[in-house]
Structures are given as C-alpha cells and as structure tokens.
Amino acid sequence: MQILNSQKENRHMDKKSKIFVAGHTGLVGSAITRELEAQGYTNLILKQHKELDLMDRLAVSDFFQKEKPEFVFLAAAKVGGIMANQTYPADFIYQNLMIESNVIHESYRSKVKKLLFLGSSCIYPKLASQPIKEESLLTGLLEETNKPYAIAKIAGIVMCESYNRQYGTNFISAMPTNIYGTHDNFDPETAHVIPALIKKFHDAKQAGIKSVTLWGTGTPRREFLFVDDLASACVFLMDVYDGKEAINIGTGEDIRIEELAELIKKEVGFKGDIKWDESIPDGTPQKILDVSRIHTLGWKHKISPEEGIKKTYVWYLKNMK
Numbered sequence: 535m536q537i538l539n540s541q542k543e544n545r546h547m548d549k550k551s552k553i554f555v556a557g558h559t560g561l562v563g564s565a566i567t568r569e570l571e572a573q574g575y576t577n578l579i580l581k582q583h584k585e586l587d588l589m590d591r592l593a594v595s596d597f598f599q600k601e602k603p604e605f606v607f608l609a610a611a612k613v614g615g616i617m618a619n620q621t622y623p624a625d626f627i628y629q630n631l632m633i634e635s636n637v638i639h640e641s642y643r644s645k646v647k648k649l650l651f652l653g654s655s656c657i658y659p660k661l662a663s664q665p666i667k668e669e670s671l672l673t674g675l676l677e678e679t680n681k682p683y684a685i686a687k688i689a690g691i692v693m694c695e696s697y698n699r700q701y702g703t704n705f706i707s708a709m710p711t712n713i714y715g716t717h718d719n720f721d722p723e724t725a726h727v728i729p730a731l732i733k734k735f736h737d738a739k740q741a742g743i744k745s746v747t748l749w750g751t752g753t754p755r756r757e758f759l760f761v762d763d764l765a766s767a768c769v770f771l772m773d774v775y776d777g778k779e780a781i782n783i784g785t786g787e788d789i790r791i792e793e794l795a796e797l798i799k800k801e802v803g804f805k806g807d808i809k810w811d812e813s814i815p816d817g818t819p820q821k822i823l824d825v826s827r828i829h830t831l832g833w834k835h836k837i838s839p840e841e842g843i844k845k846t847y848v849w850y851l852k853n854m855k
C-alpha cells in the first residue's frame with residue numbers, strides 16, 4: 535500500500551510536538567535530548583533499548599502506530615572504534631541496517647513530519663579530497679576497516695532520499711565529524727580517541743607511571759566536535775534544513791593528534807612523558823569536513839577543544855564508577 539505523505543507543510547517543531555529521540559541513552563541521543571529539553575520541548579518520547587529493540591520490526595511498527603511521533607531524531611546505532619569494527623563487522627552491518635530500515639520505514643508509514651538520520655564522516659571515500667565536501671559521497675573506495683558500518687550508513691542516506699522521492703517524505707541526513715563529550719564511552723576496547731586518551735592519562739596519573747605510549751607518530755590531523763554542539767546542530771537542522779543531500783556537521787578546524795594529546799595530558803594533570811609507537815600505522819594524514827553548507831545556513835560550533843576536554847574530564851571523574 536502506498537501512503538503519500540504531505541509532511542512538507544507544517545514541518546516545524548513546536549514546543550508541544552511529539553518528538554522521538556531514538557538512542558536517547560547514547561552519547562549523541564542524550565545530548566539531543568538535553569538540547570531539546572533546554573529549548574523547552576516538553577513532549578519527548580524516550581524508549582530504552584530494553585523496552586524497544588529497534589531491530590524488531592513488529593515492535594517498531596507497533597510503537598510507531600501507537601505513539602505516532604511527529605518528529606524523529608535517529609541517533610540509535612551500533613557504534614564503535616576501529617577494534618570493534620574489525621572484530622564485529624557482521625554486527626555492525628546487520629544491526630545498523632535493521633535499525634535504519636525499521637525506523638525509516640515506520641516513520642513513513644505513520645506519517646512522521648520530519649526525520650533526521652545521523653550518519654558519520656566514515657561514509658566518505660578513503661581518498662576524498664580535504665576538506666571533504668558532501669558531494670564526494672560515493673565517488674571512491676571506502677576505508678576497509680569500517681566498510682560494513684559505512685555501507686550501512688550510506689544505505690540509511692539513500693533510504694531517506696528514496697522515501698523522499700517516492701513518497702514525498704521529509705527525511706534528512708546529517709554527517710557529523712568525530713564526536714566526543716559527556717556520556718562518552720571510556721572502555722579501552724571500544725572507545726574513540728579522546729575518551730581513550732583521557733582514561734589512559736588518568737590511569738597513568740593514578741598509578742604514578744612515568745610515561746604513556748600512544749599509537750603512531752602523532753602527526754595526523756583530525757577534526758573533533760563536542761557533543762553539545764552536535765546536538766544544537768541537529769535541532770537547528772530539524773528546523774531549517776530540507777535539502778536532498780546529506781549535510782556535514784563539524785567545526786571545519788582540525789588539530790594534530792600530538793597537540794590533542796598534550797591538551798588532554800594537561801587537563802588530566804599527568805606529569806609524565808608521552809612516547810609515540812611509530813610501528814603502528816597512522817592512517818590518513820588529514821581528515822576534516824567541509825562545513826560551508828551548514829555555516830551558510832547560519833550554524834557554527836561554540837565549544838573549543840580546551841573547553842570540551844575539560845567538560846568531558848569533569849564528567850568522567852563524576853561518572854567513572
């Protein structure tokens with residue numbers, strides 16, 4: 535059965551709109567929830583993973599038919615660092631495809647007015663020219679280590695485009711750069727670089743160790759965005775962006791990994807030395823998103839790396855147990 539949506543009218547959230555934040559306990563979803571609450575949105579639908587498994591098609595269908603959310607932030611996903619991606623490639627592709635298919639399809643069936651799908655900068659080709667423009671999607675080969683995850687995310691973008699084209703839905707996709715912040719994952723097996731370094735320096739400080747060894751040469755340049763900035767960008771895009779193409783979210787500024795390590799070392803108060811294990815490959819020398827499209831729309835990040843790292847470490851100290 536074809537259900538034609540006409541969500542283009544009346545597409546703006548108002549403070550009483552029914553908003554489903556999928557993945558609200560995660561790093562990104564919890565920040566979007568805080569941002570919506572801070573802006574006075576009062577009608578949020580939040581379901582823990584154990585209450586609603588988004589891979590379960592029937593449960594997702596029942597949920598959407600019963601709750602009828604008007605707006606959806608899709609921040610639920612199977613996410614992890616290089617090690618996790620290499621160890622569990624099947625889980626990464628299967629779980630992400632299932633979550634996206636169920637949430638996007640049921641959003642269409644229940645006439646959701648607008649959905650924002652969160653992808654990731656790893657969808658872009660390994661050798662994309664820097665800074666990476668949205669147009670470089672599907673123009674080259676992907677990084678091998680997280681290919682299953684990237685393919686699932688690309689499928690999510692193409693699903694949003696296809697539903698818009700065939701059914702007139704208003705589903706947009708946002709591609710954030712590397713994210714860090716409060717509620718991050720500090721497990722050394724699966725953590726991304728900033729929480730991993732915070733934990734490493736903190737543990738070394740506590741144990742009185744004289745030096746820590748980090749992977750690679752420290753020379754690659756990477757871009758990082760504090761999660762509260764990402765949340766403000768997502769709410770902003772939900773309000774103003776109806777474009778067909780995915781849109782990048784980042785700072786447009788990068789930092790050398792060794793500079794980043796020094797910043798974290800200083801914030802944590804580790805007094806020892808940093809050594810670099812140059813036998814571990816660095817990966818690409820630079821990775822940064824072109825954020826001119828979102829800047830032109832009127833959004834810019836606010837939180838500097840110093841401030842973001844400080845907030846993240848304070849949160850870690852309060853919550854590490």
Ligand SMILES: NC(=O)c1ccc[n+]([C@@H]2O[C@H](COP(=O)([O-])OP(=O)(O)OC[C@H]3O[C@@H](n4cnc5c(N)ncnc54)[C@H](OP(=O)(O)O)[C@@H]3O)[C@@H](O)[C@H]2O)c1
Pocket residue numbers: 556557558559560561562563582583584586587588589608609610611612613633652653654655709710711712713714726
């Ligand atoms: N972190 C980054 O650096 C980064 C960068 C760019 C883009 N993103 C994107 O942002 C989104 C969120 O990432 P994140 O870092 O916030 O991940 P996260 O902290 O791991 O959070 C993922 C959320 O999804 C939930 N979830 C996972 N599988 C589920 C399922 N089957 N049913 C219901 N809920 C499920 C998790 O609940 P449980 O924990 O209870 O399983 C959690 O609430 C992802 O799409 C990711 O691609 C993240």
